[in-house]
Amino acid sequence: MTGEAQVETVTATTTARPDGRTIRVGIIGGSGYTGAELLRLAVGHPNLELVTVTSNSQAGKRLDKIHPHLRGAPDEVRALKTVPHDAATAADVDAVFLAVPHGRAMAIAPGFVERGIKVLDLSADFRLRDPAAYPEWYGAEHTAPGLLGGAAYGIAELHRAEYPGAALVSGAGCLATTAILSLMPLLRAGWVDTSRIVVDGKIGSSAAGVESNPGSHHPDRSRAIRPYSMTGHRHTAEIEQELTFDGPRPEVHMSAHGIELVRGILTTSQLFLTQEHRDATERDIWALYREAYGAEPFVRIVKERTGVHRTPDPRFLVGTNVCEVGFERDERSGRVVVIGALDNLTKGAAGAAVQNLNIVAGLPETTGLSTVGLYPAP
Amino acid sequence: MTGEAQVETVTATTTARPDGRTIRVGIIGGSGYTGAELLRLAVGHPNLELVTVTSNSQAGKRLDKIHPHLRGAPDEVRALKTVPHDAATAADVDAVFLAVPHGRAMAIAPGFVERGIKVLDLSADFRLRDPAAYPEWYGAEHTAPGLLGGAAYGIAELHRAEYPGAALVSGAGCLATTAILSLMPLLRAGWVDTSRIVVDGKIGSSAAGVESNPGSHHPDRSRAIRPYSMTGHRHTAEIEQELTFDGPRPEVHMSAHGIELVRGILTTSQLFLTQEHRDATERDIWALYREAYGAEPFVRIVKERTGVHRTPDPRFLVGTNVCEVGFERDERSGRVVVIGALDNLTKGAAGAAVQNLNIVAGLPETTGLSTVGLYPAP
Amino acid sequence: MTGEAQVETVTATTTARPDGRTIRVGIIGGSGYTGAELLRLAVGHPNLELVTVTSNSQAGKRLDKIHPHLRGAPDEVRALKTVPHDAATAADVDAVFLAVPHGRAMAIAPGFVERGIKVLDLSADFRLRDPAAYPEWYGAEHTAPGLLGGAAYGIAELHRAEYPGAALVSGAGCLATTAILSLMPLLRAGWVDTSRIVVDGKIGSSAAGVESNPGSHHPDRSRAIRPYSMTGHRHTAEIEQELTFDGPRPEVHMSAHGIELVRGILTTSQLFLTQEHRDATERDIWALYREAYGAEPFVRIVKERTGVHRTPDPRFLVGTNVCEVGFERDERSGRVVVIGALDNLTKGAAGAAVQNLNIVAGLPETTGLSTVGLYPAP
Amino acid sequence: MTGEAQVETVTATTTARPDGRTIRVGIIGGSGYTGAELLRLAVGHPNLELVTVTSNSQAGKRLDKIHPHLRGAPDEVRALKTVPHDAATAADVDAVFLAVPHGRAMAIAPGFVERGIKVLDLSADFRLRDPAAYPEWYGAEHTAPGLLGGAAYGIAELHRAEYPGAALVSGAGCLATTAILSLMPLLRAGWVDTSRIVVDGKIGSSAAGVESNPGSHHPDRSRAIRPYSMTGHRHTAEIEQELTFDGPRPEVHMSAHGIELVRGILTTSQLFLTQEHRDATERDIWALYREAYGAEPFVRIVKERTGVHRTPDPRFLVGTNVCEVGFERDERSGRVVVIGALDNLTKGAAGAAVQNLNIVAGLPETTGLSTVGLYPAP
Secondary structure, eight states, rough: OHHHHHHHHHHHHHOOOOOOOEEEEEEEEEEHHHHHHHHHHHHHHHEEEEEEEETTTTTOOOOHHGGGGGSOOHHHHHTOOOBOGGTTTTTTOOOEEEOOOTTTHHHHHHHHHTOOOEEOSSTTSSOOOTTTTHHHHSSSSSSSSSGGGGEOSSOOHHHHHGGGGGGGGGGOOHHHHHHHHHHHHHTEEHHHHHHHHEEEEEOOOOGOOOSGGGGBBBBHHHHHHHHHHEETTHHHHHHHTTTOOOOOOOOOEEEEOOOSSOOEEEEEEEEEBOOTTTOOOOHHHHHHHHHHTTTTTTTTEEEOOOSSSOOOOOGGGGOOOEEEEEEEOTTTSEEEEEEEETTTTTIIIIHHHHHHHHHHTTTTTTTTTTOOOOOSSO | OOOOHHHHHHHOOOOOOOOOEEEEEEESSSHHHHHHHHHHHHOOTTTEEEEEEOSSTTOBBHHHOOOOOGSSSHHHHHBBOOBBBGGTTOOOOOOEEEEETOOOOOOHHHHHHTTTOEEOSSTTTOOOTOOOOOHHHHSSSSSGGGGGGHHOOOOOOOHGGGGOOSSSEOOOOOOHHHHHHHHHHHHHHHOOOTTTTTEEEOOOOOGGGSSSOOOGGHHTTTOOEEOOSOOOTTTHHHHHHHOOOOOOOOEEEEEEEEEEOOOOEEEEEEEBBBBGGGGGOOHHHHHHHHHHHHHTTTTTOOSSSSOOOOOGGGGTTSOOOOOOEEEEOOOSSSSEEEEEEEEETTIIHHHHHHHHHHHHHOOOTTTTTTOBBBOOOO | OBBBBHHHHHHHHHHHHHTTEEEEEEEEEESSHHHHHHHHHHOOOOTEEEEEEEETTTTTHHHHHGGGGHHHHHHHHHHHHOOOOGGGOOOOSSEEEEEEOTHHHHHEEEEEEEETOOEESSTTTTTTTTTTTHHHHHOOOOOOOGGGEEEEEEEEHHHHHGGOOOOEEEOHHHHHHHHHHHHHHHHTTBBBOOHHHHHHEOGGGGGGOOOGGGGHHHHHTTTTOOEEOOOOTTTTHHHHHOOOOOOOOOOOEEEEOOOOOOOEEEEEEEEOOOOOTOOOOOOHHHHHHHHTTOOOEEEEOOOOSSSSSOOOOOGGGGTTOOOEEEEOTTSSSEEEEEEEETTTTTTIIIIIHHHHHHHTTSSSSTTTOBBOOOSSOO | BBOHHHHHHHHHTTTTTTOOEEEEEEOOOOOOOHHHHHHHHHOOOEEEEEEEESSSSSOOOOOHOOOOOGGGHHHHTTTOBBGGGGGTTOOOOEEEEEEOTTTTTTHHHHHHHHOOOOOEESSSSSOOOOOOHHHHSSOOOOOOOGGGGGGEEHHHHHHGGGGGGGGGGOOOOOOHHHHHHHHHHHHTTTOOOOOOOOEEEEOOGGOSHHHHHGGBBHHHHHHOOOEEEOOOTTHHHHHHTOHHHHHHHHOOOEEEEEOOOOSEEEEEEEEEEEEGTTTHHHHHHHHHHHHHTTTTTTTEOOOSEEEEEEEEGGGTTTTTTOOEEEEEEOOTTTEEEEEEEEETIIIEEEEEEHHHHHHHHOOOOOOOOOOBSSSSOO
């Protein structure tokens, strides 16, 4: 959350930004929810200058007429009018965020890449390395397979070293990010039987986007605990890709559920230790997580022994770029239960993209991103 | 839900009940949420006469001052005052419902059994057959182990044949009922690898009872998706017990979550088919479920191909005695995802107890119980 | 809520209904939310036989494919297929419920009236006595003004004496019913300054109907406290009409708000006593309400001094045909605060229509209607 | 919302704050919800240095063990341990926030005032100018009446000019702030009949504080629309005080309702224009509001003609220091409906206190405060 006060600060420091730099950015697809969140983050970011925002469905409208939270943004943002996507192709920008539907980003990205503009994608179009995976999981051939080799997968905690050489940085699925970050330490260590990893995902309604439909109708969606993609969830592909280390590709069995939440994800994963590591204690596992995330600004281990707030909780992460991870060792068996939580629009989408841009642009990785949420949660 | 009109019907038929019979009942522990639900069902049941209701914490209060829904009950119920538990020991009743905390039912039940009064327990005290399981799962020795042999486990769909000879009918855990009924057909058929059954439970706040505490405080509990008993959930013991058929005891790995719901449970279970049954199709599985539940009045298979309401949904089961079950076969692997849903206070507690009493008393099993919920759900 | 058990009872009594009578009914407009509630009530009503259900938008579909709660209805209801409205005009029925949009009922009703079929309207088309009020409040001329004289306004507590001679019984607005029933005793007594009656209405999302739209989109509608019709709410017309007694027509100033609820209404009204009655005490006001509603089965005065449940509460009225009313006298001024609550789909629509049919058909007024809700509320 | 990134910025600018100044602050009462919000704002404020935080109920605990959102705060805040209130009396601070219960602040404040420490109160203890009002509205004599004359009422938009000479700046009630800011322009202009101002307040559960009780128990509080203080609400006193301009003290008739929201208030007020101003148009009223608030950074007029977001909405103000106001003129009568909205913990408490401190300390008024909320709202 950013505001006029911070905007003043921004204004005040325009002539003297922390590192003296301005990144001129465009948002391609600014009328959806990830666009709304990108705009919020851009307003609060000291180094970003918002040059253009596009929308085909709401072209020509002022931003504060599209997004009610921008009523409090500085006038130059409030009054900015969206232009159609095509109008942005020649914009004088250093970087673009692509917040467009799957299938569309692969059509748009090449033009920007060719012009040397940094591309931060939020769609699914560049997440999978294997071109053959797109028809399998997304039902259509990839139309820009040449870019796949130069794309880095957009979870900085795993791939930031690749960003400098990358032509673009992909998005990462919101459920996928939660699952990957929470499971990675145990998988990377090779302690887990990779043949049966179960992930139960719970997700808020904003993940389904800004368009109303019978499934989002309040009398039916309210208080729902609604299974969807019980099998075959598309994020499975990127989770398996990213959790493949030295051994075989793991088999991830995910089921997702819409829950009574607007922003937020919680994943509950069930892992079984290999025979070799069957005796691993909670302390041992803790050490793995500390090693993986001790220095990460945006991954937090949550595991309290007392009180109400013992486990990762998406409600306290709203608007932050933090992924919380936690776990519990089952003493009766070789099981470990792993919990992950984040805000699907921030760390699960727009926040991660800003984090990625910070790295690409050589700014401190945490610039303009928050780690302190709201308590009590709204 | 029952009302004055139905009460009129009841009154009208008092002299000529459907089968000419009246069962005089007592509710031991009437001030909690399961007590509230038992009272609602008793008001609408044509054969039950409410003789006594006890409460130690709210002794001497009129029922309509304890439970706001009873403001609409007939005067003889509204104005009934609770008595302390001890005052009920000599009540002239045919049957008692025990809606008291775990540990207390085992102290109270023997007295009623000795007097030949039918006992419908709602606690955990008589669910496990093995006396040694109580210290393991509930942390204390069983004080009436002699009754365990004569207790039938209270899921009628599995054990109704044992009821006539049973000294008492136990309760069944609400999460356990959902898991057991949804998993039973596949387990009984022996199609499932029993070594790694994963159950992810989601449950409303009423399951934690009527007493307020920091965990139930609205600003913290609202919109929660809160893991609890990630390992070691007590209902695991009865699920494993009840899902043991010809083969070895299955290993059930359950994690539970409090969700933004007051009444309702949804379980998502992940099963893996044995090598032998790896080729089972959805049609094959459907046949198993039809065979198991086709004649059951209170178990419904829900599996739609289109629309918003494709899977079991606890919201439309509120106040009904129905458990909905559904499943999806993963075509990529040997996995089957199984969904179960019910109202934890009705089919998960009070409704099941009334169903059990109907059987014990020789009434039609469905008497006084509902299968049509509310849509749109409140 | 009704169920298989009750259905069994119904079946059992088909040959011997309480009064030996069967009313053959049709539901014109069965695919919306009031249709869903009418169907639920019809299933549980011992004297109703459901002959035909119409829907233009979902013609030809089985009822249990339209409404998920009917999955538990008896087979003859579950499997009933809707027909287009026109196909019902010649149906052999004793009575029809019109659950169609405003403007449409006035086109359909005359045909049924001419055939001597009892019409229970749920729309706004016959609520106002003055034909000139329709263009003013609903923006169109009335097309069947000849029927207005023979229409009784559908709040039985005020108009049941007129029903026997009426050609049809109108619907009553859900917010209007809440306001009228809660305010009537004070207005009828003439104790209130009628020049400035303020009504603040709060209402759940089901009142806006079954069709999704941007205003019903879950991420935006969730947790809303959204003012709408702050001035000019259409129900104002019928409230003013029905609260006109000996004196001048009162001026009712209503503002409505969508709240986080699916089913339910609460109205908070601010009244100011006339100089003559300025000294009226809470006891005096209580006497007025007792006199008005002491014998009414479906209006309940709620005014507790202690506990959490002191005032009318729509959550405990879900699915019941009850309107709760309460009040508080402001000792600092001549003000009285009046609260009303009900379920907009039951007492605010379908339940009231069934109550009206019971009267019209000479059945006990409470037949098939409930007064005991759910606690804890779902 | 502030975070590690911003904290870095803070750290980075510690040696070069915007105006080179550091305000050393203490929070007296840091374990409640307003304390939690003060801490969040303090972490993100570039000029505040948190010296001490007190709590009697949770003395000696680390802040991040009390408040889950502070897990993401910088280490010096996370690890700070609370001390008992008494231990703070000699703290070396420039200013203190008093976030203690009513009655307690009047005991604590004098000690700080005497030492020349700026006091920003959040309690009700210094809101009313007339000492006789405290026994009337709060049931007890004021124990520091000598301080009342030197206290400025803490709504900066009305009283900021008094702050420099004030010994302390009081809190302002959260409902009172919403009502006062939304009604002020019309009242100050003298256009309104002050004899019957009706305010209907809707408020989230966080306003009742951090302690659980039967009224906050989730199964009962969830989805509530619960009237409370229907008459005699304590904030009435300060609303009437602050809306008294040239004419007589207005009569404010308020009723409050708990709603399904954690953070947020919406007030709906019904005003009637005087005969003289009966012809005022929406345009005229708009001019009054523009004049009053056009230059205010934290009051925003919201009045859209189209779309879903036409009126003030507390959901998009969560965590911001903004109060939104809007209105609608009733063309049928002399009525004006006025809407106000804010976050009770921010603009209704902690944010307003920070705004007040900024003024007192001579900082830009908007420092460290946000005007851009979250959309979609969590």
